[in-house]
Amino acid sequence: MSHEIELKLTLPQKSLAALRRHPLIADAPRDGRSCTLENTYFDTPELELRERRMAVRTRKAGARWLQTVKCAAESVGGLSSRPEWEQPYLNGCFDFSSIDREDVRSRLEALHPRLVPVFTTRFKRETCILTPRDGVKVLAMIDSGSIEANGRERPLCELELELVEGDPQELYALALQLAENLPLTPENVSKAERGYRLFSNHALRPAKARPSRLSAEQSPVDAFRIIGFDCLALWQANESGARESDDPEFIHQLRVALRRLRSALRLFGPALPTDFVTRWSDGLKDAADGLGAARDLDVMLAEVLSPVAESGLADDATQRLIAMAVDRRDREKAAAREQLLAASHGRQMLALAADLYALQSDALVKSANLTTFARLQLSQLRKRARRRFSAAADLHPDKLHELRVSLKRLRYGIEFLLPLLPEKATVRFANDIADIQETLGYLNDEAVARSRLKNWAGKDPELRSGAAFVAGWHAPRVARLRKSVLPALEPILWGKAPWRR
Numbered sequence: 001m002s003h004e005i006e007l008k009l010t011l012p013q014k015s016l017a018a019l020r021r022h023p024l025i026a027d028a029p030r031d032g033r034s035c036t037l038e039n040t041y042f043d044t045p046e047l048e049l050r051e052r053r054m055a056v057r058t059r060k061a062g063a064r065w066l067q068t069v070k071c072a073a074e075s076v077g078g079l080s081s082r083p084e085w086e087q088p089y090l091n092g093c094f095d096f097s098s099i100d101r102e103d104v105r106s107r108l109e110a111l112h113p114r115l116v117p118v119f120t121t122r123f124k125r126e127t128c129i130l131t132p133r134d135g136v137k138v139l140a141m142i143d144s145g146s147i148e149a150n151g152r153e154r155p156l157c158e159l160e161l162e163l164v165e166g167d168p169q170e171l172y173a174l175a176l177q178l179a180e181n182l183p184l185t186p187e188n189v190s191k192a193e194r195g196y197r198l199f200s201n202h203a204l205r206p207a208k209a210r211p212s213r214l215s216a217e218q219s220p221v222d223a224f225r226i227i228g229f230d231c232l233a234l235w236q237a238n239e240s241g242a243r244e245s246d247d248p249e250f251i252h253q254l255r256v257a258l259r260r261l262r263s264a265l266r267l268f269g270p271a272l273p274t275d276f277v278t279r280w281s282d283g284l285k286d287a288a289d290g291l292g293a294a295r296d297l298d299v300m301l302a303e304v305l306s307p308v309a310e311s312g313l314a315d316d317a318t319q320r321l322i323a324m325a326v327d328r329r330d331r332e333k334a335a336a337r338e339q340l341l342a343a344s345h346g347r348q349m350l351a352l353a354a355d356l357y358a359l360q361s362d363a364l365v366k367s368a369n370l371t372t373f374a375r376l377q378l379s380q381l382r383k384r385a386r387r388r389f390s391a392a393a394d395l396h397p398d399k400l401h402e403l404r405v406s407l408k409r410l411r412y413g414i415e416f417l418l419p420l421l422p423e424k425a426t427v428r429f430a431n432d433i434a435d436i437q438e439t440l441g442y443l444n445d446e447a448v449a450r451s452r453l454k455n456w457a458g459k460d461p462e463l464r465s466g467a468a469f470v471a472g473w474h475a476p477r478v479a480r481l482r483k484s485v486l487p488a489l490e491p492i493l494w495g496k497a498p499w500r501r
Contacts, residue, residue, distance in 0.1 A: 004070075004084045006162040007171040009184040009346075013157045016144060019182055020126075024140075024174065028128035031139060037061050038122050041195055042094075042115040049111065055192045056108065056115065058089050065089040069099060069108065070192075119149035119195035123156050130174060136166035138174060147191065149199035156194075158187065172354035176347065185346035186353060188236055206249040207237035209260060214419045220271035220373050221359060224264060227416050228356045231261040236349060243340050248298040251291055251336060258288040263412040267377050271368065276355065287348060294336040296448065297329035303442060304449040308473050317466030321453055374417040375499045381410040386493050395482050397447040404440035407433050407489075417499075425498035436489045439481050446474050 011019060019025060038060045043049045049056060053072035058065060067089035070082055085099050094112055099105040123145025130138040139162040147154045159178075161171045178184055197204070210230060214223050234257035242250035262284050269277045305322045308314050314322070339345070385406040392399035414421070414430045450471050457463035 004082055004162065005168055005171075006160050007175055008187045008190075009159045009161070009175060009178075010187045011157055011159065011182060011184050013144065013155060015183055016142070016157065019142065019159065019178070022178060022182065024130065024177060025128060025142075028130050028140065031127040031129050034124055034126040035061050036122070036124050036145075037143075038120065039191075040117050040120050041192055043118045044111055044114040045116060047118070047196070050196050052107065054104070054107070055190075056094070057192075067094060069096070069104065071101075071104060119147060119199045121145065121147050121156060121191050121195060130161075132170065132174060136170045137164040138162065138166070138171065139164060140174075147195050147198055149195055150201070152198050152201065154194065154198055156191065159184065169354065169357060172350060172357065175350050176354065179347040179350055183346055184350070185239070186236060186349050187240075188233055189240075204241045204244065206241060206247060206253045207234055208253060209234055209256065209415070212416050212418050214370070214417065216369075216371050216420055218370050220268055220368055220370055223370055223416075224268040224272060225356050225359055227264045227268075228261065228352070231257050231264065232349065232352055232356070234260070239340055239345065239349075243337060246333070248295070248333075251295050251333075252298070255288050255291055255295055258284050259408070260412055262288075263409045264416060266409065267381070267413045267416065270377075271373070272359075276359070280352065280355070283348060283352075287345070290339050291336050294329065294332035297325060297332055299445050300449045300452065301325050301329060303445045304470065304474065308470055311473070313473070315466065315469065317462045318469050319466075321456065321463060321466045321470070324456055371420045374420045378410070378413055378417065378499050379497065381406070381413050382493060382497060385410050389486065389489060389493055392486065395486075397444065400440055400485075401444045401447075403489075404437055404444060407437045407440070411437065414499075421499045429492070429498050432492050436485065436492065439485050439488075443478060443481055443485070446478055 039057050041055060041057045043056070055068075055070040057068050057070075059068060065088065067087055069085045071084075072082065083101070085104075087095070087098060094108075094115065096105050096108040096112065099108065123143045126142040128140050130136075130140050132138075139160075141160045141162065143156060143158050143160065145156050147156050161174055163171055175184060175186075213226055213230070218226070235254060238250045238254035238257060241247070242254055262281055265272070265277050265281050265284075301322070305318075305325055308318060309322055385403070388399070388403040388406040392403045411430055411433045414426060414433075418426055418430075450467070453467035453470060454464075457467045
């Protein structure tokens with residue numbers, strides 16, 4: 001058995017020539033000639049190998065045939081490590097007898113009679129050897145071709161950096177050099193998983209945050225690193241979808257990933273290096289702000305304008321405003337997609353992954369009790385929310401928005417730290433916060449839309465009439481919620497906190 005450590009990066013097909021011309025690649029010695037690889041992946045009709053996160057494939061390279069077995073890999077920031085067994089594939093028959101993990105071998109031998117071809121990858125591979133310093137050796141493999149399944153086809157274009165000798169951080173250092181002027185993006189999804197999606201004809205779906213994986217034995221820095229990589233994976237997954245799909249939920253979940261990262265930086269800030277917190281707080285804010293206009297217009301259409309249109313009461317002026325919103329939203333989405341295709345986003349993800357990987361605890365932080373740290377930090381977040389609550393007593397929209405932001409940070413903190421807290425009471429508390437947050441979100445969306453529509457209308461009397469109609473349609477609900485939202489929140493913020501002893 002070998003253990004493969006690699007960093008997978010994707011790039012547009014049109015950037016291949018620039019990648020080959022890059023000095024790191026162009027000046028590196030070649031590892032043999034370029035070759036065309038044809039890989040066929042096998043599974044049972046019920047896809048039992050996929051369910052167990054295993055892969056069996058055959059590879060034809062020239063006249064040579066190989067059989068490869070891979071098991072589940074944990075991929076973070078594009079960097080993955082997985083057990084792999086490779087041997088000659090002879091006489092068109094699988095042979096699993098040499099696999100030295102009994103659980104893997106017995107499972108494959110039991111499924112062997114039912115293995116059938118599922119999908120194929122065909123690509124040209126060019127391999128060069130990178131030796132940036134003594135003791136470091138990396139294979140850089142450029143793969144360009146396609147994935148085929150059930151008559152469907154998807155392009156494949158990626159760069160894999162495979163560690164032969166040295167520390168895994170060297171892979172990030174090389175990737176960052178290449179990404180300085182190439183649109184490289186770290187990729188957590190394997191060729192096999194993309195093949196399965198194509199075989200099943202499953203469209204890429206927006207990814208949502210997964211449950212926290214923290215445990216009380218971890219230090220605050222180790223806990224932050226886990227949360228950081230989970231948020232980065234959410235960012236990566238939704239960025240891929242946003243580049244390919246018009247579904248607005250991709251950009252929404254991408255921005256959620258960036259907000260969660262910034263909230264985690266604030267939450268764990270006392271345990272992290274100051275320069276790390278400052279650098280990434282600013283960088284992640286810029287990344288989120290660049291995508292904000294498209295998301296804001298989607299929200300305005302969905303939450304403010306569409307209910308008016310669906311009521312059947314919208315007049316011609318209101319319909320004109322809705323058409324203006326759709327046009328501006330579409331233009332902002334096109335601009336957002338261009339931004340996502342820019343080299344800077346992939347480089348930023350790689351830099352964050354490298355920094356997370358290298359993050360170290362000092363002796364004092366390493367010995368800190370994570371559960372105690374969690375209770376202290378959540379108490380501070382609740383105090384901040386209480387101050388925002390008091391400041392919002394006049395119900396000014398800006399103050400209510402600031403209160404909403406503080407509640408969101410408190411809820412994210414609870415979600416991050418939930419494994420350390422009493423589950424039932426904490427989940428109930430978080431759900432109560434989420435309900436209030438949703439109400440404040442609607443009030444903010446309506447206020448922002450009202451201001452935006454007024455600006456769009458300008459001095460046009462017809463459009464001003466349409467903007468007034470939209471505001472009037474929402475006015476009864478706005479008045480009711482403004483009156484009730486703070487009284488509903490008060491007992492939550494001043495009641496017993498579930499994380500207190």
